Amino acid sequence: MRSALRGLESRNAERVARHLVAAGTLVDDQPDEALAHARAARDRASRIGAVREAVGVTAYHAGDYAEAARELRAYRRMSGDDTYRAVLADCERALGRPEVALRLVREAFGESPDAAEAVELRLVEAGARRDLDELPAARLVLEGALGGRPRPESVDLTDPGVLRLASAYADLLSASGDRASADAWEEAVAAHTPEEPDVEFSEEEVPVGAGADDDQPAPPVTVEADDDDLADDDDLDDDGDLADDEDLADDEIVIDDDIEAEVAELLGEIDPPGDDAGTDR
Numbered sequence: 001m002r003s004a005l006r007g008l009e010s011r012n013a014e015r016v017a018r019h020l021v022a023a024g025t026l027v028d029d030q031p032d033e034a035l036a037h038a039r040a041a042r043d044r045a046s047r048i049g050a051v052r053e054a055v056g057v058t059a060y061h062a063g064d065y066a067e068a069a070r071e072l073r074a075y076r077r078m079s080g081d082d083t084y085r086a087v088l089a090d091c092e093r094a095l096g097r098p099e100v101a102l103r104l105v106r107e108a109f110g111e112s113p114d115a116a117e118a119v120e121l122r123l124v125e126a127g128a129r130r131d132l133d134e135l136p137a138a139r140l141v142l143e144g145a146l147g148g149r150p151r152p153e154s155v156d157l158t159d160p161g162v163l164r165l166a167s168a169y170a171d172l173l174s175a176s177g178d179r180a181s182a183d184a185w186e187e188a189v190a191a192h193t194p195e196e197p198d199v200e201f202s203e204e205e206v207p208v209g210a211g212a213d214d215d216q217p218a219p220p221v222t223v224e225a226d227d228d229d230l231a232d233d234d235d236l237d238d239d240g241d242l243a244d245d246e247d248l249a250d251d252e253i254v255i256d257d258d259i260e261a262e263v264a265e266l267l268g269e270i271d272p273p274g275d276d277a278g279t280d281r
Contacts, residue, residue: 089102
């Protein structure tokens with residue numbers, strides 16, 4: 001990211017960095033505001049893949065699944081990175097296209113995903129089967145992921161991925177009317193779930209499933225202009241500014257000391273904590 005930003009005019013690079021750091025800081029608690037920052041960064045640097053990634057991730061958190069899918073696909077084309085296959089499938093679920101979600105899951109499994117991604121893909125697959133009212137098929141998906149005909153005491157609920165599968169399985173058992181089994185799994189899951197979890201996800205570890213609640217319809221999707229309509233670096237004036245930046249005016253941004261430090265680190269003006277002096281990443 002630092003290298004990519006160095007390709008921008010210096011003032012523009014600083015403003016893009018400020019928006020990106022603000023988006024990352026706000027995404028968990030204020031996703032709509034984070035998305036506004038990410039969009040502002042895209043308006044100034046739409047040709048940088050990591051900027052498109054940031055917009056996709058924040059749009060997913062904010063519930064704009066159409067924009068999330070569009071931006072993450074753009075990021076994949078620009079970078080060749082397939083990190084977000086499960087997220088893209090989950091976006092299709094949220095947009096009411098479970099069949100497309102299942103196709104994306106099958107394609108991903110055809111490319112030998114790692115264990116962590118496989119968990120996310122199975123969760124999306126089971127959710128898509130539920131969307132299609134195929135509860136027995138959804139149950140088979142989760143049981144297979146948990147080892148086949150699982151029991152709460154037979155699985156490692158200290159593993160975060162297994163815990164998420166078990167939680168989904170308990171919910172599915174309840175939806176299927178198997179209340180006794182659901183109670184047993186819910187009790188086991190609760191016993192291994194912190195009362196006040198404090199988990200931060202990097203862009204590579206976005207939690208899948210939040211975009212397509214099994215019991216609630218997906219929220220309205222904002223339809224935006226296509227990629228070709230987005231501003232890019234050619235729209236900057238001599239000072240590196242856009243003629244119109246209506247998404248989020250820079251003079252309205254309040255940047256605290258922590259964000260200032262992160263921006264300086266991102267731009268290479270200071271070394272990251274713990275790095276030897278003079279070492280560049």
